[in-house]
Every structure is written in C-alpha cells, then in structure tokens.
Amino acid sequence: MIDVLGNGSAPRLVVFDLDGTLYPKEAYAEQVLAVIGRMFVELQGTSAAHADAKTAELREAMRTNWSGTSTTSFVRANGFDVAQWLEYREAHLSIADGLERDENLVRELARLREVVPIVLLTNNTRSSATAILDKIGxxxxxxxxxxxxxxxxxxxxxxxxxxxxxxxxxxVPAARTWSVGDRVDIDIEPLRRLGGAGIAVDGPADLAAAVDHLIGLARQG
Structure with missing residues (x-):
C-alpha cells in the first residue's frame, strides 16, 4: 500500500531510494546490524556486550519506527563519522550477495522512465549501490x-x-520533483521540506502502484 504525500505537481523528476525500496528491507536489516555491532568492537574497543546492547537498540528502532530510522544517523550519533562508517561498511557489508534479479522491478521502472527521468539517491557508496543494482537487474x-x-x-x-x-x-525545481522510498522521515520528508512531494512504499511490491500514480500525474501535467 502506498502513501501519497503530494503537492499538486506533475513530476519532472523522480528520485528513488535503494535499501528497502528496490529490494526487501529484510535483506538489509540483519546484515547491517551485524556489521554495526562488529564496528563498535573493532573501532571503538567496546565490549561485545556493549555492542550487542547498541545493536539491540537499533533493531528495536527499526521494528517500531522503520520510517524514521537511519543507520547512518545512528552511527553518527554514536561517535562514528560518515567517512569511517562508509569505509567500514564497504569493507564488511555485501548486501548484493543475498539478492536476485527482480523482473517486476525492472519492468516497472522502465515503464516510468519512458515518461519522466528517474534517479537514485542512496547513502550507500557508489560501488555498493552498483553491485546491488546489478544484482536486482x-x-x-x-x-x-x-x-x-x-x-x-x-x-x-x-x-x-x-x-x-x-x-x-x-x-529541476523541488516543486516538480517526487521522491519514492520506504521511510517517510528519511526518503520523503527532506524533499518535502524543500517544496517537493513523495510516495512512501513498503517495498518493491508497492512500486507498480507508485509508478501508476506518477505516470498519471506526469501525463496530466
């Protein structure tokens, strides 16, 4: 089921999230939690018990407030800088290994791309994002x-x-840009604060409905 957070505009650009949007969040969460726990021990020298407590805190946030939980924000709040997190994540996390080609996803995004330009915006590194995109087709x-x-x-x-x-x-002005993502607070609201709009999805199964809505708006405008 999609949640349309519109502004009355016809899109001239659509910005897609990656993790949890173009592949299921279940393929992401546990891998990321394990890597973050290991990072606490190896980079901060904390005990395994402390690392477990921290990952339990993040797991609970993901469970109760997936829409507002950013792993990047979490590690920054716990003393890691962005570059440190990205370097460690790049070395120890390979989400692409657990993914497979998604023909429905490929078809739906191709359908939208015929009507309006689409871009990807992710907190992943470029090499990680490319590996995931290649794996899902x-x-x-x-x-x-x-x-x-x-x-x-x-x-x-x-x-x-x-x-x-x-x-x-x-x-493209923000007012004519739409974002599609699985987390309202992370993927949609930042663009809305600039004047844009968005569609929240639960994952790739919702993308057909999101694409239908965006194509309808684009053709009206």
Whole structure:
C-alpha cells in the first residue's frame, strides 16, 4: 500500500531510494546490524556486550519506527563519522550477495522512465549501490543518474542537502520533483521540506502502484 504525500505537481523528476525500496528491507536489516555491532568492537574497543546492547537498540528502532530510522544517523550519533562508517561498511557489508534479479522491478521502472527521468539517491557508496543494482537487474544504466554517498558527502539523507545535490545537478525545481522510498522521515520528508512531494512504499511490491500514480500525474501535467 502506498502513501501519497503530494503537492499538486506533475513530476519532472523522480528520485528513488535503494535499501528497502528496490529490494526487501529484510535483506538489509540483519546484515547491517551485524556489521554495526562488529564496528563498535573493532573501532571503538567496546565490549561485545556493549555492542550487542547498541545493536539491540537499533533493531528495536527499526521494528517500531522503520520510517524514521537511519543507520547512518545512528552511527553518527554514536561517535562514528560518515567517512569511517562508509569505509567500514564497504569493507564488511555485501548486501548484493543475498539478492536476485527482480523482473517486476525492472519492468516497472522502465515503464516510468519512458515518461519522466528517474534517479537514485542512496547513502550507500557508489560501488555498493552498483553491485546491488546489478544484482536486482537494473544496473546503474536503469537510472538517468545515480547519486551516492560520494555525492552527498557530509549531508547524507535525511539531510535535505542530499536532495539539493540532486536538484542542482539535474536542474529541476523541488516543486516538480517526487521522491519514492520506504521511510517517510528519511526518503520523503527532506524533499518535502524543500517544496517537493513523495510516495512512501513498503517495498518493491508497492512500486507498480507508485509508478501508476506518477505516470498519471506526469501525463496530466
């Protein structure tokens, strides 16, 4: 089921999230939790018990408030900087290994791409995002542009600065840009704060409905 958070505009650009949006969040959460626990021990020298407590805290946040929980924000709040997190994640996390090609996803995004440009905005590194996109069948070429952690720098989602990078490079005003993601607070609200709109989905099974809605709006505008 989708949740449309519109502004009355016809989209000239659609920005997609990656984790939990283009593949199921279940393939993401436990792997990320394990890597974060290991990072506490190896980089901060904490005890295994402390690391377990921290990952339990994050797991509970994911369970009760998935829409508002950002792993990047969590590690930053616990003393890691963005570069440190990305380097460790790149070395120890390989979400792509557990994924497979999704023909429905490929078809739906191709259908939307015929009507309006689509881009990807993710807090993943470019190499990690590319590996995931290749595995699910889209490839980086499935999008007009791919924006990764290397592009957003010190302003990763949920910072609106990540969306400002996309808008500036694509030359599209926020008011004509829509975001599609599985977490309202992380993927939708930062763009809405700039004047944009969005559609919240529970995962890839909802993308057909989101695409139908966006195509309808684009053709009206």
């Amino acid at each position: 889209l490839g980086a070429g499935g999008f007009t542009q791919v924006f990764s952690s290397e592009d957003s720098g010190d302003t990763p989602k949920p910072d609106p600065g990540a969306f400002r990078v996309v808008l500036d490079r694509c030359g």
